[in-house]
Amino acid sequence: MSSIRLHLIAASIIGLSTLCSxxxxxxxxxxxxxxxxxxxxxxxxxxxxxRLELSEEKVMVLESVDSNQKxxxxxxxxxxxxxxxxxxxxxxxxxxxxxxxxxxDKDVSAVDKYIGDVYIQHHKGLDDGKDAVKDFxxxxxxxxxxxxxxxxxxxxxxxIHTKQGETIIMDVFRVxxxxxxxxxxxxx
Numbered sequence: 001m002s003s004i005r006l007h008l009i010a011a012s013i014i015g016l017s018t019l020c021s022x023x024x025x026x027x028x029x030x031x032x033x034x035x036x037x038x039x040x041x042x043x044x045x046x047x048x049x050x051r052l053e054l055s056e057e058k059v060m061v062l063e064s065v066d067s068n069q070k071x072x073x074x075x076x077x078x079x080x081x082x083x084x085x086x087x088x089x090x091x092x093x094x095x096x097x098x099x100x101x102x103x104x105d106k107d108v109s110a111v112d113k114y115i116g117d118v119y120i121q122h123h124k125g126l127d128d129g130k131d132a133v134k135d136f137x138x139x140x141x142x143x144x145x146x147x148x149x150x151x152x153x154x155x156x157x158x159x160i161h162t163k164q165g166e167t168i169i170m171d172v173f174r175v176x177x178x179x180x181x182x183x184x185x186x187x188x
Contacts, residue, residue, distance in 0.1 A: 088153040091175040095158040096151065098180060099171075104146040108137050116179035123185050 098114035101107045121128045150161035158173045174182035
């Protein structure tokens with residue numbers, strides 16, 4: 001690019017309506033056949049500014065879309081988290097109610113309300129399934145109030161630590177579709 005053209009662009013950018021003085025050497029650098037005027041440079045400058053403004057608008061739109069997407073993702077994560085928390089609370093309530101109604105109150109009819117069709121039992125001496133739980137409960141005679149020492153849930157598991165008389169028990173239940181489907185325990 002010739003020195004004259006650079007002077008003209010600079011003059012146009014800073015808003016001058018006349019050209020700065022140029023040396024004879026600069027004038028000789030001008031390409032032959034090209035007539036460069038302030039008006040043509042101002043037009044080129046205006047077009048360049050418009051392209052830049054359009055580019056800035058595109059960047060702003062892209063940033064807005066990106067921000068909106070991030071907000072949407074955060075809202076979805078929050079919704080999943082809130083659903084997860086409410087499911088954990090529902091699972092804990094299910095175990096508490098089962099524990100008192102079935103194991104504390106010895107209500108055999110409540111077994112169907114809390115235990116799934118498939119129930120895996122890891123307690124030695126008890127078989128898998130609802131019928132084994134019903135049979136075990138029907139052999140118990142004394143109703144008791146369950147003293148819960150600790151209750152917490154993680155994923156599909158609920159841990160309940162109870163004290164029944166002098167016996168301390170830790171039970172773990174796996175919950176599926178709001179029913180108990182698996183059980184582990186330890187006594188002390």
